[in-house]
Amino acid sequence: MGIAVWALIVYIVIIVVWNGVLKRNIGEAMLIGFAGVCLFGGADFFTLAWAGIADALAEEVVFAALAFVFMGYLLTRLGLIQEQVTVLNSIFGRLRGGAGYVSTSAAALLGGPAGSGSGIAASVGSVTIPWLTRSGWRPDLAASLVAGNAGLGISIPPSSSMFLLLGSAAVAPVLTADQLFVPALIGGLWTVAYRFVVVFVWVRQHRIAAAGVADLVPLREALRAGWTSLLVYAGILIPVLMTLDFGVKLMESRVGEEAAGDISIVVWIPVLTVLVTLAVAWRRLPRTTRAWSELLGDMALRYAVIGATLFFAFAAAASLGELGLVDQLTAIMKGLDAPPALIATLVGLLIVVIAAPLTGTATIAAVGGVAFSALTVAGVAPAAAATAIMIFASTEGASPPGAAPIYIASGIAQVDPARTFGRLIIWFVIPTLVIGVLVAAGVLPI
Numbered sequence: 001m002g003i004a005v006w007a008l009i010v011y012i013v014i015i016v017v018w019n020g021v022l023k024r025n026i027g028e029a030m031l032i033g034f035a036g037v038c039l040f041g042g043a044d045f046f047t048l049a050w051a052g053i054a055d056a057l058a059e060e061v062v063f064a065a066l067a068f069v070f071m072g073y074l075l076t077r078l079g080l081i082q083e084q085v086t087v088l089n090s091i092f093g094r095l096r097g098g099a100g101y102v103s104t105s106a107a108a109l110l111g112g113p114a115g116s117g118s119g120i121a122a123s124v125g126s127v128t129i130p131w132l133t134r135s136g137w138r139p140d141l142a143a144s145l146v147a148g149n150a151g152l153g154i155s156i157p158p159s160s161s162m163f164l165l166l167g168s169a170a171v172a173p174v175l176t177a178d179q180l181f182v183p184a185l186i187g188g189l190w191t192v193a194y195r196f197v198v199v200f201v202w203v204r205q206h207r208i209a210a211a212g213v214a215d216l217v218p219l220r221e222a223l224r225a226g227w228t229s230l231l232v233y234a235g236i237l238i239p240v241l242m243t244l245d246f247g248v249k250l251m252e253s254r255v256g257e258e259a260a261g262d263i264s265i266v267v268w269i270p271v272l273t274v275l276v277t278l279a280v281a282w283r284r285l286p287r288t289t290r291a292w293s294e295l296l297g298d299m300a301l302r303y304a305v306i307g308a309t310l311f312f313a314f315a316a317a318a319s320l321g322e323l324g325l326v327d328q329l330t331a332i333m334k335g336l337d338a339p340p341a342l343i344a345t346l347v348g349l350l351i352v353v354i355a356a357p358l359t360g361t362a363t364i365a366a367v368g369g370v371a372f373s374a375l376t377v378a379g380v381a382p383a384a385a386a387t388a389i390m391i392f393a394s395t396e397g398a399s400p401p402g403a404a405p406i407y408i409a410s411g412i413a414q415v416d417p418a419r420t421f422g423r424l425i426i427w428f429v430i431p432t433l434v435i436g437v438l439v440a441a442g443v444l445p446i
Helices: 003-021 026-038 042-057 061-075 080-092 098-114 117-132 140-149 160-166 177-205 218-242 245-255 256-263 267-280 291-320 325-334 340-355 362-375 382-397 404-413 420-441
Strands: none
Touching: 003 026, 003 177, 003 325, 003 362, 026 042, 026 291, 026 362, 026 382, 042 140, 042 291, 061 080, 061 160, 061 267, 061 291, 080 098, 080 117, 098 117, 098 140, 098 177, 117 140, 117 404, 140 340, 140 404, 140 420, 160 177, 160 267, 160 291, 160 362, 160 382, 218 267, 267 325, 291 362, 340 362, 340 382, 340 420, 362 382, 382 404, 382 420, 404 420
């Protein structure tokens, strides 16, 4: 194995030990991992480190990812997610087990903006678990559903994990954010569709009835009170439409072919969504300097970790690229003579095992580039490979015993987390692995 491969192994070990064993935050792990990679440069340590830092500073997706974090924070802090859940409740509440469909829909809507399994479990769980239990769901079943849905923060773009993957040395030269967004969204929707099947089966298996009329707000009333909260997703819809044929032609006719080609969907999605969020929730925004200081102060705590994670992940990826990682991994993977489906299964199992003690973000930061190289060398299309990796990593919310969303959801439901372990493995971890393999193999179209 070449020096870059050894550097990658050390990088992975540092992240796993620092974050998974020592329980330090992932931002610290990424910084120390980056330093560990640069040590393999020997006398060129500082040259290699600067190359990585310079590349990270130039990445537009670092800005985009941080903007998405801010967007998700605003949606939750300003109460727009609560209004969206109320509208969904009005649509699904009359169905048997309707609270389960609402919980799943809310997790899917929050998935991309939140980009965090723990964030989804906390925000969606705090609203829907009490309603689930009131409407006939057993507490352990409600906790299992919320924890199982937490992985949508990884599989649905735009998420910070997607940007980490795009920034890896193996992915960056062959796949852009614009090329990945729509395939990843479709792949994420496959995982959402499966979760609706789970709710359908559980409702009948556990004989869950429809919610009481007292818990329902008429759809007309819910829309009148909260329809504006749905407008924030226009910030995602409009840029996505601009990537389709008619959207591209429209832009080219307005600004010219060259200028249209320079428009980045990944930059404009968070920018537009934040602007729409601020416009929709204008009356809820702080009115004093002190209130703004408190809001931004709470936000700064999130950026301290996610900012360091993103920046040093990109820097380490660039430094590994300088050491020749892509060529060395490609040579190794070419020696594996196996069908794409088998390679995808092996890669998926590796990611699932690593994601159990770590977060999906940490897992992708550690092995996302290696997994991508393995899949593409086996013949998997780049977009399908990246989408499958995000799906594999989305098991982080449901992988016992180390997944934080399990304990968050169980704490809200006031149940022993161990009661959810077997159900989560059978209903979420294994099926998600299968979905990822089917996407990589081309059976599920994206």
